[in-house]
Amino acid sequence: MFFHVVTTTECNLQCRYCFGETMDDFDEDFGDFELDYALPRKADYPVEALNGFCQKDPDCVLTFYGGEPLLNMDFVRQVMDQVSARHFMIQTNGQLLHRLESKYVNRFHTILVSIDGEEALTDHYRGKGTFRKVIDNLKLITANGFNGELIARVTVMEQTDIYKQIMWLLDNSEFSFSSVHWQLNAGFWGNDYGRRDFKRWSQESYIPGVDRLARFWADQMGQKGVVLRLYPLLGIANSMLLDKEPSLMRCGSGWINYAIQTDGYITPCPTMWGMKKYYLGHIAESHPLKLKKVFVQNTPCRDCDILGVCGGRCLYANITKRWNDQAYGEVCQTVRGLVNAVELELPRIRRLLEEGKICLSDFEFLKYNGCEIIP
Ligand code: SF4
Ligand code: SF4
Numbered sequence: 154m155f156f157h158v159v160t161t162t163e164c165n166l167q168c169r170y171c172f173g174e175t176m177d178d179f180d181e182d183f184g185d186f187e188l189d190y191a192l193p194r195k196a197d198y199p200v201e202a203l204n205g206f207c208q209k210d211p212d213c214v215l216t217f218y219g220g221e222p223l224l225n226m227d228f229v230r231q232v233m234d235q236v237s238a239r240h241f242m243i244q245t246n247g248q249l250l251h252r253l254e255s256k257y258v259n260r261f262h263t264i265l266v267s268i269d270g271e272e273a274l275t276d277h278y279r280g281k282g283t284f285r286k287v288i289d290n291l292k293l294i295t296a297n298g299f300n301g302e303l304i305a306r307v308t309v310m311e312q313t314d315i316y317k318q319i320m321w322l323l324d325n326s327e328f329s330f331s332s333v334h335w336q337l338n339a340g341f342w343g344n345d346y347g348r349r350d351f352k353r354w355s356q357e358s359y360i361p362g363v364d365r366l367a368r369f370w371a372d373q374m375g376q377k378g379v380v381l382r383l384y385p386l387l388g389i390a391n392s393m394l395l396d397k398e399p400s401l402m403r404c405g406s407g408w409i410n411y412a413i414q415t416d417g418y419i420t421p422c423p424t425m426w427g428m429k430k431y432y433l434g435h436i437a438e439s440h441p442l443k444l445k446k447v448f449v450q451n452t453p454c455r456d457c458d459i460l461g462v463c464g465g466r467c468l469y470a471n472i473t474k475r476w477n478d479q480a481y482g483e484v485c486q487t488v489r490g491l492v493n494a495v496e497l498e499l500p501r502i503r504r505l506l507e508e509g510k511i512c513l514s515d516f517e518f519l520k521y522n523g524c525e526i527i528p
Pocket of ligand 2: 404405406422423424466467468469470525
């Protein structure tokens with residue numbers, strides 16, 4: 154099982170799609186969901202309780218998460234010192250990585266670091282100077298011996314030219330990432346759709362950009378024999394080539410990937426913090442392998458013809474329905490665009506596999522590592 158360990162709810166950045174949106178959603182009604190707004194700001198349970206919980210599952214993987222998880226660095230150290238886990242991973246904005254000693258950093262199996270592409274765009278979304286600090290810290294941890302997977306985690310919205318930014322992340326003079334993942338800022342907030350230009354951007358820029366990326370991705374397989382680790386493409390192709398079963402929620406939320414709040418209660422996903430109706434137990438008394446499973450139950454996913462490929466995209470979005478049906482449909486068009494883009498390249502990929510230019514193992518990855526696969 155995979156667990157996001159929320160070390161703190163605090164963050165040291167004020168990104169547009171996160172802090173900015175909470176400001177604009179300030180007076181928003183959260184419908185029927187009873188929310189616990191009084192969660193402790195920092196993890197407030199004994200580390201021994203987390204160890205006791207994790208020890209019941211030999212495949213327990215812990216991913217530090219926030220807010221910004223490194224704002225509670227002492228807790229990260231304590232957990233890594235005292236908890237038996239199969240792997241430790243972290244999702245971080247990268248601003249404080251230089252302060253965590255190498256003996257901890259070098260034990261991370263995977264680091265997912267937030268960066269949105271080039272300097273100007275990253276700083277536009279995340280604040281001036283953010284990009285430079287991330288790059289400096291990544292160079293430092295690499296020089297200090299980190300050799301796990303380093304995933305550039307990109308948040309995408311209307312100011313993003315997806316093709317241009319992902320291409321930059323793949324080939325630039327600043328830093329070489331092991332992998333790239335992107336996620337749309339769509340369906341998380343209640344009030345943003347009306348003031349945004351999501352429909353035009355997704356149809357005119359994003360979907361054509363994903364098409365170009367998929368073509369480039371397959372070109373690289375043919376020309377260089379490499380399968381670039383572009384997670385949304387990799388994850389879908391992995392299923393089409395290797396899986397026989399329909400996909401469940403691809404991020405794993407609600408069935409194999411859960412979140413542990415700062416008070417020790419367990420929810421299906423970190424974004425569902427405080428949603429009391431979805432508390433699935435507490436680390437002090439629950440068994441990690443016996444947690445209740447929560448699947449997508451609402452329309453339109455429930456009746457969707459590509460549910461087995463998409464997996465439902467986002468459990469939180471499906472449950473809370475922050476965006477109306479029309480807006481939700483526009484997000485689904487991006488999913489269809491992505492799936493079509495990969496499907497179009499499949500005959501070429503299969504041919505390259507038969508010719509031995511690439512192999513099936515090139516499409517393997519540690520599933521549920523924090524990459525949602527469906528952005
Ligand atoms: S494409 Fe849309 S409706 Fe279909 S499963 Fe995915 S998120 Fe749900
Ligand atoms: S895709 Fe949705 S359900 Fe999955 S981890 Fe992200 S916010 Fe949670």
